[in-house]
Amino acid sequence: MERKLLATLILVAMALGAGCADILPGPPVALPAIVPVEGASLDPLPAHTFPFEGGEETIRIDPDPAVYAGAKGADRRLHLARDLSREEWIPLYYRAFESEPHLEPFYADLLAALRDIRDREGLDDDRYLELIAVFVQSIPYRTDASIVEPKFPIETYVDGEGDCDDRSLLLAGLLAREGYGVALFYFEDEAHMAVGVQSTGCHYRNTSLAYIETTNVSYVGIPPLALSNGVVLASDPLVIPVGDGPRLYTGCDQIETIERALSSSLARAGALAPELAARTRDIEAERESLEAFGTRLKALSRDGEFLEYNRLVPEYNRKAREYNDAVQAYNALLAESRAAVDLHNHLVTHACDRPGSYLRARAYLAG
Known part of the structure; x- marks a missing residue:
């Protein structure tokens, strides 16, 4: 006011x-x-x-x-x-x-x-x-x-x-x-x-x-x-x-569950944000490094340097696996962050529906 x-x-x-x-x-x-x-x-x-x-x-x-x-x-x-x-x-x-x-x-x-x-x-x-x-x-x-x-x-x-x-x-x-x-x-x-x-x-x-x-x-x-x-x-x-x-x-038992879910989802999304940002930078750097490595292997193959090419392929494959694992872990973290943000936004925008909000909040806290 x-x-x-x-x-x-x-x-x-x-x-x-x-x-x-x-x-x-x-x-x-x-x-x-x-x-x-x-x-x-x-x-x-x-x-x-x-x-x-x-x-x-x-x-x-x-x-x-x-x-x-x-x-x-x-x-x-x-x-x-x-x-x-x-x-x-x-x-x-x-x-x-x-x-x-x-x-x-x-x-x-x-x-x-x-x-x-x-x-x-x-x-x-x-x-x-x-x-x-x-x-x-x-x-x-x-x-x-x-x-x-x-x-x-x-x-x-x-x-x-x-x-x-x-x-x-x-x-x-x-x-x-x-x-x-x-x-x-x-x-x-x-x-x-x-x-x-x-x-x-x-x-x-x-x-x-x-x-x-x-x-x-x-x-x-x-x-x-x-x-x-x-x-x-x-x-x-x-x-x-x-x-x-x-x-x-x-209805306060359900209200308290909704309030806990609001607080928990907001805190989790806030905690994940800097980690996701750091991982994004790391993955981008790994991607650029892997692309450069792939370009080098293509040049060796084109120039007939098969001995050096074969020596480097295992290292490239290891880096590719590490990159894919990092992307997979990032996607899992991103999904968790999106779930927290989506839940928080839903609860904030559906205060007209306490019973429905309670079911969503309870499922989030149980998961």
Whole structure:
């Protein structure tokens, strides 16, 4: 994420004195809210096509134009009547975007479309969570440095784009309403947001949650080594609970196998690269030497120097065998390197298919 994750705060009233502070009447916090715009229209209706496991899926719903227009025109600032700590106001602020009451019909329609896919494909809870995650991850990433505040989830869907907090709010809202234990990960130091889901393993740092990156299609439970802008997530996130449902992600045994295969294949390809380069140079030198030797033998035969020719033939044949053995060994090493590279590239580009990736990863590690 490139834009700064900060709410626009307005401290509307706080009386200070030598003794007690007098707080003015009214609610202590005024949160961002949607006021539907009646008569608004929405054309054309969006459709989202995304990869999942072995194929593609398409989501089409009819979001309420009045709610979308109200979200677009909403005051996204957080108004405080008294001072709050960051640990207090940041969760209030972001949950206001995820849980705005006017969004419930939008969530219901979107989840109905996702459940249709779940039922058709016979997805269990883990694969259904992955379906929802890949759907959100596939929404094109776009950030605008001039915009500070996040979008309401209906905007992210209709606009067909969003940055890390936009997409994280949408994913967390969907998972919470499907009964998963879910939270937002707010990385203030790195200006980033992601999602955490309650899981039986692959816990992120000191939490009981598996990490889900929302800015690209990636595996549940495998945090990025670095963000797209090169930033490394070094800080501990502020965990903002969104849903406390009983559903857990239980695919971490397979995720850990995929992660081991990713690491192992990358390390093996990296280790083989300099050896392959050195062997290429050696084989090229041997080939040139062998070709020169062959040219000399042809000259001896042409000039009738058969005694010298016959004396050198065994040495030529020995060098030819050594060259062929070196080429064979090189080809075996090259095949091993290609297998590692192919496996790594496949796993990276098929994060939408955890079951298939697991089978490939397990076969590679077993071989």
